[in-house]
Amino acid sequence: MNDKASVSKELNAKHAKLLEGLLKLPENRECADCRGRAPRWASINLGIFICLQCSGIHRSLGVHISKVRSTTLDTWLPEQVAFMQCVGNEKSNNYWEADLPASEDRSDIGKFIRTKYQDKKWASRYAPQPAPSNMTDETIEFEEKADIPRKARKYSLEDEVFNAQQPQVPSTTRSRGVSLDTMDELLNLPPKTGLINAPSVKLKEEKKDLFSLLYASEANQDRTIVPPSRWATFE
Structure with a gap:
């Protein structure tokens, strides 16, 4: 079953509202690559917001490097929105542009993006790459229980049912002779x-x-x- 089919209209509308709020943050008001204004696309595995032009270049890199989604046209899963909340353009560029010279030319944006993400030329040699696998349960949070990632909701429900079915064993004490x-x-x-x-x-x-x-x-x-x-x- 497609995971997107399990996202209700109400939840999808809330995701769109959350993404709109993330795009209003100062660090996300510009494209993570070309610095263009008002990006409306995103790379859900890199955790960045990008413009329409850069989104086409990201698609050409392949999904093993960048998975592109529209913040307004596509259906988002809870864990995808959570990851965007945890990363964003600033944290992502702190890793991918750690060794980027201030005078680096961005005029050929296609070459710049391929060098940045495919060749990892300026990536940090010390910090780990921001990725969903590096995010802990404490980091990925939503304001309401309905927005908790699917995996966390599943195990929480199983634990609740398991505890409810456990028989209550009365405590026993041993006699020590005279009370x-x-x-x-x-x-x-x-x-x-x-x-x-x-x-x-x-x-x-x-x-x-x-x-x-x-x-x-x-x-x-x-x-x-x-x-x-x-x-x-x-x-």
Whole structure:
């Protein structure tokens, strides 16, 4: 299925409005190559806005170098608009014209564009090329959820459904013998709500040791306690 067919008229109209706003930015008011005024075309993989004349030259380079779209006539996908928002003419030229001499002649604009993008003569040797693959999810954003790129929307929906279907497993705790409440009763302590202001209890006066408390349940059993001196040993 063609991805463009999934773009509704309302979303397409919003994309056109966003692109119109990008074209009003100072760095995008001129063609990225010839510096002509009011560009109305774009290279969606280079992230630049160009004029009609330069768009024809970009088409001749092949789609492996430049993919040309009209900002007013073509249907745009959300991720394409997002990439244009992230790059623009200034960021793109910071890479492609990093080593461009100030006196470089642009009169032969066809030669200039081929040297710039095909030969990469003036491209930066240190910074990476602005490309959709270099854009992170945090960088590509839209103002509303409906404009989030398709891939991000897909995984967000799958995560939501997965979490909703997970069974709620009740937490379990292991018994540690005598509970704190039982200990309070044996020591004749006041309730926990008043534990902070309660008077201190002296265990020595109560004449109860920890061993007798923990094994209080065995006190009623008829057993003969053998002193340690008579314990049997193994030879």
